[in-house]
Amino acid sequence: MKKIINNPDDVINESLAGVAAAHADLVRVEYDPAIIVRVDAPVQGKVGIVSGGGSGHEPMHGGFVGMGMLDAACPGDVFTSPTPDQMEAATKAVDGGAGVLHIVKNYTGDVMNFEMAAELAQAEGTNVEAVVIDDDVAVQDSLYTAGRRGVGATVLAEKICGAAAERGDDLKTVADLCRKVNANSRSMGMALTSCTVPAAGEPTFQIGEDEMEIGIGIHGEPGRERMKVKSAKEIVGMMSEAIVSDLPFNSGDSVIAMVNGMGGTPLIELYLVYNELNEFLKEKGITIARNLVGNYITSLEMAGCSITLLKADDELLELWDAPVLTPALRWGE
Amino acid sequence: MAVSRDNLVAWIEALQQVYNENKEYLTKLDAAIGDADHGINMNRGFTAVKTELESNPPDNIASVLKSVAMTLIKKVGGASGPLYGTFFLRASTAVTGKEELDAAAVVSMFETGFSGIIQRGKAEVGDKTMVDAWTPALAAMNEALDSDASLKEVLEKGAAAAEQGMKDTIPLQAKKGRASYLGERSKGHQDPGATSTCLMLQKAAELWS
Secondary structure, three states: OOOOOOOHHHHHHHHHHHHHHHOOOOEEEEEOOEEEEEOOOOOOOOOEEEEEEEEOOOOOOHHHEOEOOEOEEEEEEEOOOOOHHHHHHHHHHHOOOOOEEEEEEOOHHHHHHHHHHHHHHHHOOOOEEEEEEOOEOOOOOOOOOOOOOOOOHHHHHHHHHHHHHHOOOOHHHHHHHHHHHHHOEEEEEEEOOOOEOOOOOOEOOOOOOOEEEEOOOOOOOOOOEEEEOOOHHHHHHHHHHHHHHHOOOOOOOEEEEEEEEOEOOOHHHHHHHHHHHHHHHHHHOOEEEEEEEEOOOOOOOEOEEEEEEEEOOHHHHHHHHOOEEOOOOEEOO | OOEEHHHHHHHHHHHHHHHHHOHHHHHHHHHHHOOOOHHHHHHHHHHHHHHHHHHOOOOOHHHHHHHHHHHHHHHOOOOHHHHHHHHHHHHHHHOOOOOEEOHHHHHHHHHHHHHHHHHHHOOOOOOOOOHHHHHHHHHHHHHHHHOOOOHHHHHHHHHHHHHHHHHHOOOOOOOOOHHHHHHHHHOOOOOHHHHHHHHHHHHHHHHOO
16 A cells, blocks of 8 residues: 555544644534534524535545535545534534534445434434435446435535525525435446555455446445446446436536546546537537536545536526635635 | 353453454455445444443443443444444343343343344345344344253354354345445355354354353
8 A cells, every 4th residue: 555644543633634724714623523614613594514424535525614515524434434423513513503404425324324413413402404315327226225326416415505505595495405406416437446445455446457447436336337448438428328318318408517536537637528528418419507627526546537417407506606615616706 | 151241341342352353354345345444443443342341331231232332333433333333222221220141131132232223224134234144143042042042052053143144145135235236246245244243143152151
């Protein structure tokens, strides 16, 4: 294992200390239990928005804490769900009296831990709603799996719900918007290389020099199919076809499109992917109204990318355009 | 024998060593069909459990189990944190006020804990989860109880059945947890959760005899 770290056991805390030092104007970090909280939380009268998940996906979620997005994030160990005490502490820290929304990615551990946290917070009188994000088309949704994984749509949901909470929407409205974003989003990822969990010390899976994994998850869990590496056009075509046909996205639709890097793919390739995606969608008569290109939901140092499309109406676009000021996403005002 | 508070603590502390020794084994099993953290998480959880039991020793059986539960819920994360946490929390409710556990009480403790796992995880037999180790183990323990077997025999039967259940997960296709995302490709691998459960029961059978 080759990583810029001191000790595998200290990775999370030392990285959090870096976040605290770099972004003291936006967030504060607590360590026991570990949470990243918006610096002016709780904002009175505003719905609080909490998310969380395993670490190793930076900037998600801690990088999205700030005005117009999350009020708090709970970082778990690398690729491991955070624990209910973190989520309960985060929920309390951001409860401004209007209730708290938990945005949960659909992984068994995340869902169970957030359920326990919601039970704890509700027992103490905080109104909590939870919305589970499950946008990954690589996973067949059936009674025989844990359901689709939550991936890229989480970033879009956090931005849009954050804007809705900021303009004063109530808890039910913000939660319904989150469900709407999830229902209208689809994603798919792929990887060229594996990644190494610091505490494990060796790559999560082996993959040949000339191979790629289509439908990869964000934890290095194997995907839908292993195949020889193809051209960017073919890769984007395969992923986009799976996404577009699933919702389906139709000619005349407007979308918010995210081309996301898995952590080890340079922007030069991500923009090349965006170009292919743009061409692909143009041919289908689908218009990209807004876009996001970069590393937003990563998988440590894995090389690869994911594509997320959200069918967007005027309301979603207006909330997307609203000002946001977080370590990793900032625009407007 | 009957299981005392000290016997219970000895088992829990021994589990710390078990999961420490099997950290890489469990993590490798998890890397094949999950996310390569089960051994790391169990080791972290039981190390914290041991530390907590040493610094704040609970004085009776139920409070030992509750302490274990709260520490696991706080320290483990993933799916195994809430599952094993709920197991110990629920198990503690089956032994409230007891100074010693005879064979029937031990089985009742495991059975009550297991009902918490079912409630939290909603898995069924054949889904390739820890349920596939617990279910045959409890059936075997109850059968042994019915024929008036000793605690030692009950636990040995339970551990053997858990081991068989664990091995029987190998050909199964996972229907719960991250392994379910692999579909057909989850076949041919032993479930890490069934394995950590089997290790837990084997250690009880070894110590409580």
